[in-house]
Amino acid sequence: MLRLWLTPADLARVRFGDRLHPAGTVLLASQALREPAIAASVPGLARRVARAAPALRPLHHLMPPRGLAPDFLTPFEGLSSLEDGLAVIRSTPVRRVRAEVAAAYARVTVSAARRRFAEADPQVLDLLVAAMRSYFHQVLAPDWPALARAHRGQVGEAADRYARSGAGGLLSGLHQGIRWREPVLEVDAWRRGDVRLGGHGLVLVPSPFAGPRPRVLLEPDRPALVVYPVEPPAALNGRRTTPDPLAGLLGRTRSAVLIHTTRPGPHTTSSVARAAGISVSSSSEHLTMLRAAGLVASRRDGGAIVHRATPLGRELVNLDDFSAPGR
Known part of the structure; x- marks a missing residue:
């Protein structure tokens, strides 16, 4: 078990990764999809792995x-694109590569290629x-938009949960392998020990490819990165999704925009665009239509326009929540 000791400064710096890391996701998926149970849950991806x-x-x-x-294969940098992440990996100092590969290979059969890697x-x-x-291109890319949408939904x-129950409630409800016993976050990770975060905080990343237990990345003078398992999005596992009545009424994109404005904000036109995976101009158009229908209210806050669902908009989203079976 890994025990992360959090000070009040660390709790004030708990946040979520705002997007998926392409190169880091490759590393996670390459291990996870060799687990029979995980591969069975995402048969489309498993078939692509076999073909490639x-x-x-x-x-x-x-x-x-x-x-x-090796931690250097899931770097903090390189979020903007796959190639940026691969460039960060390839530029890792030799000393670090040798140390981390040696640690990862402690129980792995030696081969010529593995020896050269070490x-x-x-x-x-x-x-x-x-x-x-x-x-990435042969296995993950076809479903990358679905993975990105699922990530945004999980973070939302x-x-x-954080808005309702604070940092303690959030940390207590992440995963069965993560327990909050103030001031310690116990993680059933692959590594063991006690780590004091020193005020750098936590970055939390939900991932369907985390594997059977959470993963923790620790680097000096950086927040601890905790990747924890979540269910794969329905689009990846072949299940039929429940029809979305709100999307049928407003359209899928406009529905997503409205739902996002009901979440804790503030929400600018740009942040709504990122959350919905659309352009800023498209976000502005959808917000304008929702505002005209009385579902969203907008106001100026400094140099930005912020948007919030009206009581009518919130009621419409809540009705949709209750209308779908199994929610």
Whole structure:
């Protein structure tokens, strides 16, 4: 068990990753989809892994099938694109590569390629990066929009929980492998020990590819990154989704915009655009129509316009929540 000691300064710096990390998600998925239960839950992705197996072989051979992986393969930087993340990975100092690969290989059978990886051989690193690129484009890219939408939804739900029950309630409800015993966050991670965060806080990332237990990334003078398992979005597991009555009334995008404005804010035109995965101009158009219908109110706050669902808009969203079976 890993025990993270949080001070009041750490609790004030608990936040969520605002988007998925493309390269980091590749690393997580490459391990998770080798777990039979996880692969069975996302059959479409599992089939793509099988079809792309030759291109993915270096990644699957160099990465342990489960457990501790080198932290440099899930970097804090490189969020903006896959190529940015791969560039950060490829530029990792040799000393760090050697130390982290050696730790990850403690219980892995030695091979020539793994030995060269543990020595930070540039050619092996190039092969690994190429395989990660192939993994993203051949396995994850077709469902990346669905994964991004699911991430935004999970973060929104967590934000609601935080608004209702504070940091303690949020940390207590993340996952069965995470327990909040103030001032300690106990995590059933692959690593063990006691870590004091020193006021740098936590970054929380829900992921369907976290694996059977949460993962924790620790780097000096940075917040602890806690990746915890969540259910994969329905679009990835072949289940039929329940029809969305609100989307049928307003349209899927406008429904998403309205729902976002009911969550804890503030919500600017730009933040709504990011949450809904649309352009700023499209966000502005949808907000204008919702405002004209009396579902959203807008006001100026400094240099920005902020938007909030009206009581009528909130009631409409709540009615939709109760109308769907099984919610």
